[in-house]
Amino acid sequence: MKTVFVVGAGPAGLFAAQKIAQAGHQTIIFNRDIKPGGLAEYGIYPTKDKMKFGLRKQFAKVLSLPNVHYFGNAPVSRQSAITVDDLRRWRPSAIVFSVGAQGTKKLGLPGEMAKGVYPAKDFVYNYNLLPIYTSQDFSVGKRVAVIGMGNVMVDIVHWLLVDDPKKTTEEVIVVARRGPFEAKFDAKEFNYVENHFDRKAFEKELERIQPQLSAVGQDTSKLAEETFPVLKKPAAEGEIQGGRFSFRFLCQPKEIHADANGRINRLTVTENVLAERDGSIACKATEKTAEIEVTP
Numbered sequence: 001m002k003t004v005f006v007v008g009a010g011p012a013g014l015f016a017a018q019k020i021a022q023a024g025h026q027t028i029i030f031n032r033d034i035k036p037g038g039l040a041e042y043g044i045y046p047t048k049d050k051m052k053f054g055l056r057k058q059f060a061k062v063l064s065l066p067n068v069h070y071f072g073n074a075p076v077s078r079q080s081a082i083t084v085d086d087l088r089r090w091r092p093s094a095i096v097f098s099v100g101a102q103g104t105k106k107l108g109l110p111g112e113m114a115k116g117v118y119p120a121k122d123f124v125y126n127y128n129l130l131p132i133y134t135s136q137d138f139s140v141g142k143r144v145a146v147i148g149m150g151n152v153m154v155d156i157v158h159w160l161l162v163d164d165p166k167k168t169t170e171e172v173i174v175v176a177r178r179g180p181f182e183a184k185f186d187a188k189e190f191n192y193v194e195n196h197f198d199r200k201a202f203e204k205e206l207e208r209i210q211p212q213l214s215a216v217g218q219d220t221s222k223l224a225e226e227t228f229p230v231l232k233k234p235a236a237e238g239e240i241q242g243g244r245f246s247f248r249f250l251c252q253p254k255e256i257h258a259d260a261n262g263r264i265n266r267l268t269v270t271e272n273v274l275a276e277r278d279g280s281i282a283c284k285a286t287e288k289t290a291e292i293e294v295t296p
């Protein structure tokens, strides 16, 4: 029987531990967070209980194996009580590093360090109550820009407009490099926020970018079949209740501007055009820029 260390108890570390333990080895897990699960615990949207409970059950099964030993709140790093050299000194047969993608991607933009600018992962960790992130400032204003249009964007819109107990945000602008046909969220996820989708603003935005879409042969009448199935449903009558969100397509952040308190209040974006590349639609930056106001 051998002893194997596993560093990190997200889905990757836990399922690796399961295989190693099932092969008959002693498996010792060191995890930075108290709770196991990694992003399956701290990334999945707080109200998606069914998914979280299902995963927790699977993780509990792994941790209940008699030869799996779990240490939470046990980060391994140069700055921690346990270092990689310590692990080596304890002479395991192998060490598995399954620490996930912990870094945050910087956009490399002027003004990126302004207050009120957050990496999505950290923002998500905060509303999912991962300990050190709960004591940091993730405050938002009335008008918020979210960069990107995948499922994490939908989660953040969901939080800002539906579940944030502070209810500070009244409007979200989703800033997307490409067009509506390149949206990456799942229709099922979009259902959570569809009551806040500003369809009038969306139609106006489609009109604005129509020439760009036509240039690459995209037909907006097909959007309902492809990336925006919400358009198959009749538009709700009257005003949107609560906050609303809209899309600003074909642009990417170029510079972040801050007010006198150092807090973001405007975003300069570069306008993009669409271009077909190797059978898929890519975007190309132009010389043109535009301004998007946000509220500090």
Ligand SMILES: Cc1cc2nc3c(=O)[nH]c(=O)nc-3n(C[C@H](O)[C@H](O)[C@H](O)COP(=O)(O)OP(=O)(O)OC[C@H]3O[C@@H](n4cnc5c(N)ncnc54)[C@H](O)[C@@H]3O)c2cc1C
Binding pocket: 007, 008, 009, 010, 011, 012, 013, 030, 031, 032, 033, 036, 037, 038, 039, 040, 043, 044, 045, 074, 075, 076, 077, 098, 099, 100, 101, 102, 120, 121, 124, 152
């Ligand atoms: C915001 C967000 C939402 C997501 N939502 C979904 C979803 O709804 N459905 C879905 O299928 N996927 C979702 N994903 C993707 C999914 O969460 C990841 O693909 C998956 O969690 C990756 O697993 P992992 O084990 O590699 O890393 P992680 O889940 O990141 O786990 C890493 C683990 O390593 C630990 N660790 C880190 N550093 C150290 C250290 N130095 N020492 C010890 N331990 C350390 C951490 O505490 C953590 O427990 C989401 C991702 C994000 C970012």
